[in-house]
Amino acid sequence: MPDDKKFDDTQIGRANVEDTPELLRYYDDLKGKGTGALWTVANKIEPWEPVSQSVPMIWRYADLREDVLRALDLVTPEKAGRRVIYLDNPGRSDVAAAVGWIYAGLQVMNPGENATAHRHSASAIRFIMEGQGAYTVVDGHKMTLGANDFVLTPNGTWHEHAVEPDGSLCIWQDGLDIPFVNAMEANFFEVHPDLSEPVVFPVDDMTKTWGNPGLTPGGGSWTKGYSPLFKYEWDRTYEALHNLSAASDGSPFDSVLMEYVNPVTNGPVMQTLGASMQMLRPGEKTRAHRHTGSYLYQVCKGSGSSVINGQRFDWSERDIFCVPSWAWHEHANGSATEDACLFCLNDLPVIRALGLYREEALGENGGHQPVTG
Numbered sequence: 001m002p003d004d005k006k007f008d009d010t011q012i013g014r015a016n017v018e019d020t021p022e023l024l025r026y027y028d029d030l031k032g033k034g035t036g037a038l039w040t041v042a043n044k045i046e047p048w049e050p051v052s053q054s055v056p057m058i059w060r061y062a063d064l065r066e067d068v069l070r071a072l073d074l075v076t077p078e079k080a081g082r083r084v085i086y087l088d089n090p091g092r093s094d095v096a097a098a099v100g101w102i103y104a105g106l107q108v109m110n111p112g113e114n115a116t117a118h119r120h121s122a123s124a125i126r127f128i129m130e131g132q133g134a135y136t137v138v139d140g141h142k143m144t145l146g147a148n149d150f151v152l153t154p155n156g157t158w159h160e161h162a163v164e165p166d167g168s169l170c171i172w173q174d175g176l177d178i179p180f181v182n183a184m185e186a187n188f189f190e191v192h193p194d195l196s197e198p199v200v201f202p203v204d205d206m207t208k209t210w211g212n213p214g215l216t217p218g219g220g221s222w223t224k225g226y227s228p229l230f231k232y233e234w235d236r237t238y239e240a241l242h243n244l245s246a247a248s249d250g251s252p253f254d255s256v257l258m259e260y261v262n263p264v265t266n267g268p269v270m271q272t273l274g275a276s277m278q279m280l281r282p283g284e285k286t287r288a289h290r291h292t293g294s295y296l297y298q299v300c301k302g303s304g305s306s307v308i309n310g311q312r313f314d315w316s317e318r319d320i321f322c323v324p325s326w327a328w329h330e331h332a333n334g335s336a337t338e339d340a341c342l343f344c345l346n347d348l349p350v351i352r353a354l355g356l357y358r359e360e361a362l363g364e365n366g367g368h369q370p371v372t373g
Contacts, residue, residue: 007049014042052324069169077115087106099294104345106174111165114161118158118191120188136161138152142203154270175296175345177272209228211236226270227260232275282337282339285333285368289330290360292326295345297320299317299320302341307330
């Protein structure tokens with residue numbers, strides 16, 4: 001629990017200046033010259049600990065799916081650019097973020113449709129939620145995609161998304177660092193001059209080349225700042241979780257967790273976005289902790305609940321929920337017989353690269369939060 005004395009703004013070392021008529025006139029004079037007195041904003045811009053503008057919330061797939069499907073009749077991919085219903089966190093509506101500096105949305109396409117090829121400064125991921133026949137082309141590499149597969153479209157790469165004519169209606173989660181790149185005032189967007197990115201390599205070549213555990217291709221080289229393994233397959237991921245579960249108890253806070261990595265560097269898949277998959281064993285409950293960095297979870301298997309800053313959120317397959325930076329959180333598998341799996345998109349690569357990562361375990365009540373909402 002917070003130490004009230006530790007967070008007391010009246011102590012020496014914190015700004016604690018009372019307004020006077022003379023000071024207010026002084027502040028007005030400074031404002032007219034494009035300046036200001038630091039002590040009037042110091043406590044706000046340098047809080048005792050992170051104060052996230054994002055609020056914990058859940059987007060239930062059962063509630064959203066029909067709204068996503070309505071877009072099929074209302075707009076075309078050509079007119080919309082991308083037919084997406086984005087996730088709007090009320091605390092981050094000004095930057096169209098789902099949590100922190102992460103944008104997310106649900107994109108839907110019919111069989112035979114494709115979205116115009118483009119590229120942008122923002123890095124992106126796609127996580128397939130339902131359907132068959134979806135594929136993504138990235139710089140000439142075509143990746144075929146199934147449910148729970150995870151694909152990268154790194155910054156600066158030409159890419160397009162489509163569904164094969166003999167496929168089915170497909171929905172996937174988009175995740176991008178658009179708010180972060182915009183905050184850096186560094187975002188560019190281009191439409192492909194031919195409106196489509198040609199496939200110039202064998203289908204799924206990057207998976208066949210770079211997706212072999214413990215092995216790298218002879219003579220292969222990769223110097224770009226993102227993973228060459230554009231597609232991460234669900235079957236292999238789920239198998240890896242079970243292999244780890246058989247050999248380890250896992251973390252008391254995250255249970256059995258595997259991070260998606262760049263096979264060349266063993267670092268994050270992209271420079272600004274990281275991803276992981278975790279498995280909760282039947283009946284398992286994790287202990288609460290908090291850390292810097294924003295997390296966006298999708299339930300790809302099972303059902304259960306999470307307590308975030310004292311508020312309980314019950315979730316089931318395909319629901320998406322967020323954990324803001326420095327928010328207490330813990331998870332529980334609601335089934336006594338089946339495991340549950342959570343995909344997580346996060347901004348930890350940025351947090352860690354800047355030396356800003358910090359983590360804290362909840363010490364009271366056996367590591368579990370009191371549920372207040």
